[in-house]
Amino acid sequence: MVGAFSRGSKPVGHSLTDYVGRIGPRLVELWLALVLLFFFLIRIWGSHTGKHILQVLGLG
Amino acid sequence: MRLLLPIFANLSVVFAATGFGYLLKQLLPRDFSRVDRLAFTILGGLGLLGAILFCVGQIWFSRTAIQLVVGLGCLLALKPLVAAVRDSSANRARFQGPAIPILVTAIVLLVAVIAGLAEITGDMNNDAVAYHYLGPKIWLREGIIRPIPDEVLTAFPATIESLYAALMSIGGERGPQSFALVAMLSTLLMGAALGMRLGLSPPDAWWTAAIISTLPVFFRGGSGGYIDTLLAGFILGAARIAFDAVRKSEYVLFGVFSGIAMSAKYTALATCALLTLCAFFVAFRFHRRGLAAVVMGLGIASAVAMLIACPAYLRNWILLGSPIYPPPPFLTRFFHAKYITPTVTQNLVENMTMFGRGMGHDFWSFLKLPFNLTYHTANFRGAGGIGIVPLALAPMGLIASQRDGFAKALALFAALQMSVWFFTFQDARYAIHAYLIAVVFGVLGWKYVLGLGTRYGRALSALVVACSILYGLVMIVSASRDDIHAALSPSFEAKRRIAETPFLESFEYLNRETSAKKILILDPYAPAYYCDKPYVKPVGRWGEETIPGATDIEAVLAQLPRLGVSHVLDVRWGSQAFRLSGDHAGLRLVFQRTDQRVYAVVPPL
Numbered sequence: 001m002v003g004a005f006s007r008g009s010k011p012v013g014h015s016l017t018d019y020v021g022r023i024g025p026r027l028v029e030l031w032l033a034l035v036l037l038f039f040f041l042i043r044i045w046g047s048h049t050g051k052h053i054l055q056v057l058g059l060g
Numbered sequence: 061m062r063l064l065l066p067i068f069a070n071l072s073v074v075f076a077a078t079g080f081g082y083l084l085k086q087l088l089p090r091d092f093s094r095v096d097r098l099a100f101t102i103l104g105g106l107g108l109l110g111a112i113l114f115c116v117g118q119i120w121f122s123r124t125a126i127q128l129v130v131g132l133g134c135l136l137a138l139k140p141l142v143a144a145v146r147d148s149s150a151n152r153a154r155f156q157g158p159a160i161p162i163l164v165t166a167i168v169l170l171v172a173v174i175a176g177l178a179e180i181t182g183d184m185n186n187d188a189v190a191y192h193y194l195g196p197k198i199w200l201r202e203g204i205i206r207p208i209p210d211e212v213l214t215a216f217p218a219t220i221e222s223l224y225a226a227l228m229s230i231g232g233e234r235g236p237q238s239f240a241l242v243a244m245l246s247t248l249l250m251g252a253a254l255g256m257r258l259g260l261s262p263p264d265a266w267w268t269a270a271i272i273s274t275l276p277v278f279f280r281g282g283s284g285g286y287i288d289t290l291l292a293g294f295i296l297g298a299a300r301i302a303f304d305a306v307r308k309s310e311y312v313l314f315g316v317f318s319g320i321a322m323s324a325k326y327t328a329l330a331t332c333a334l335l336t337l338c339a340f341f342v343a344f345r346f347h348r349r350g351l352a353a354v355v356m357g358l359g360i361a362s363a364v365a366m367l368i369a370c371p372a373y374l375r376n377w378i379l380l381g382s383p384i385y386p387p388p389p390f391l392t393r394f395f396h397a398k399y400i401t402p403t404v405t406q407n408l409v410e411n412m413t414m415f416g417r418g419m420g421h422d423f424w425s426f427l428k429l430p431f432n433l434t435y436h437t438a439n440f441r442g443a444g445g446i447g448i449v450p451l452a453l454a455p456m457g458l459i460a461s462q463r464d465g466f467a468k469a470l471a472l473f474a475a476l477q478m479s480v481w482f483f484t485f486q487d488a489r490y491a492i493h494a495y496l497i498a499v500v501f502g503v504l505g506w507k508y509v510l511g512l513g514t515r516y517g518r519a520l521s522a523l524v525v526a527c528s529i530l531y532g533l534v535m536i537v538s539a540s541r542d543d544i545h546a547a548l549s550p551s552f553e554a555k556r557r558i559a560e561t562p563f564l565e566s567f568e569y570l571n572r573e574t575s576a577k578k579i580l581i582l583d584p585y586a587p588a589y590y591c592d593k594p595y596v597k598p599v600g601r602w603g604e605e606t607i608p609g610a611t612d613i614e615a616v617l618a619q620l621p622r623l624g625v626s627h628v629l630d631v632r633w634g635s636q637a638f639r640l641s642g643d644h645a646g647l648r649l650v651f652q653r654t655d656q657r658v659y660a661v662v663p664p665l
Binding site: 024025028029031032033035036038039042043 | 431434435436445448451452453455456509512513514516517520521523524527531
């Protein structure tokens with residue numbers, strides 16, 4: 001640890017870039033999940049075709 | 061035979077288009093892939109064939125003239141075809157691809173083929189019946205391409221409608237219907253070529269094709285007489301070459317595709333101006349080329365584009381007084397348009413205001429546009445939707461390709477195009493090229509998400525693609541169900557014809573009655589497309605007045621001898637009254653069905 005600080009670098013995994021690097025993929029996943037959620041809410045449950053699909057699948 | 065002729069007609073036109081497209085070979089950059097070459101040859105050929113037919117049709121549009129032009133194209137196609145056959149027999153074992161996207165694309169194209177073989181039905185709300193097919197049918201009958209006085213929209217640029225006329229001439233009235241496959245396939249090729257230019261591998265290009273083909277708006281814009289999908293192919297071709305153009309020949313090719321697009325639809329005028337702007341930006345900013353060279357190249361492209369597009373605009377200027385006809389309000393200051401009444405202009409403006417408002421023109425609606433277009437496509441004049449890949453994955457594609465100048469130019473063009481579309485006429489079909497660009501970025505984004513290596517990211521992105529494709533397939537198949545049924549079952553087709561064709565009995569009577577030489581159709585909304593004989597419609601559906609001085613029914617009837625009319629068709633909608641009530645001197649009722657009457661004109665003793 002002393003050696004690492006003595007080289008002037010921050011502890012691995014705690015820099016801003018590291019945070020962004022870790023949050024980025026989570027943001028992407030959140031975005032994709034939101035798009036899918038709205039798709040199911042609006043295009044499937046909220047439409048005639050969607051209701052028909054759900055009925056065919058036994059979910060209507 | 062009813063299905064073989066349209067198939068033969070389409071094969072002939074594609075073959076001829078390949079021949080004319082082969083003329084562009086010298087202009088193609090040497091580093092173009094095989095997919096690029098194929099896409100540019102077919103799309104360029106279709107555009108050139110349509111443009112040539114349009115020009116020839118201004119003076120001579122008989123069956124012979126069409127066969128000569130198509131025959132010339134077929135002759136030109138022999139050499140590349142022989143080369144392609146040799147090449148394919150040598151490379152047969154090499155063809156490999158991912159099964160799922162190939163299967164999906166094949167299903168959509170199969171639906172397009174079968175549904176495209178169905179006979180057209182419908183009223184004047186169907187644009188094909190109202191003008192896309194009406195024009196070609198009458199041009200063939202008259203032997204010349206001219207705007208039809210009672211349908212002002214037949215004065216639109218008609219490169220694709222000229223192709224429809226050729227298909228109708230060779231393959232009958234089903235010919236242009238089955239052109240859907242050609243329009244979709246050629247545009248899919250261009251979409252795949254664009255994806256490969258942005259770094260997608262051949263399997264990824266197949267996924268691009270699968271996602272594009274399952275966009276319901278793509279299917280809608282390419283079938284039933286609509287020209288928007290093929291137009292998207294021309295525009296993407298122009299973009300593909302414009303943003304990489306360095307040599308003069310490449311600028312010429314950019315001009316060829318821009319010109320073809322402008323000769324197909326007025327909306328392409330603004331699109332091509334945006335393309336030129338973006339091409340200037342990319343050449344100057346990213347390729348670091350000198351100002352003089354860029355201006356010179358774009359000047360060449362603009363000159364070529366104007367040369368190819370000008371016949372349609374010159375024809376309108378000479379015959380109708382305005383290059384864009386019907387003229388938009390700002391153009392009326394500079395041109396005096398003939399034959400157009402204030403009623404027509406007012407009706408068109410009202411139509412544009414009513415149907416082009418989408419979900420509003422305010423700033424908040426602009427910000428919400430990606431969301432609204434994805435989830436509420438029905439509010440943009442239907443067309444079935446654009447899937448969820450553009451919204452979900454295209455932003456990641458933009459991030460992934462942020463260092464690529466070509467990608468930046470493409471994204472800039474799509475953004476500007478959507479802005480223009482938003483502030484003018486929000487019809488989902490008019491921006492298909494922008495959705496296709498978004499899909500290409502979507503596939504790039506999918507690869508980017510897979511590269512992040514997170515388990516949920518992989519699963520969610522795969523689910524997005526699967527939902528988009530499956531939902532699109534369901535929408536496309538369900539919308540085409542009746543067409544497929546009609547194509548496969550002559551009895552269902554006959555039933556559908558009766559149910560969906562307004563005043564069919566009268567049109568059938570007039571078409572088979574040998575004494576019927578020229579028909580007077582009194583109702584503006586009676587679909588004249590179904591009339592096989594020459595006709596006169598005193599008032600069109602937009603308020604067009606085709607007989608000078610004949611503003612009421614008595615004035616029209618007074619001109620019957622001069623018009624050479626043999627029969628009069630009078631119809632009514634619902635509870636409306638007939639236009640001819642009671643007995644009229646000089647007219648004898650010869651045919652009557654519910655809401656429809658046909659009179660024979662009795663010559664004076």
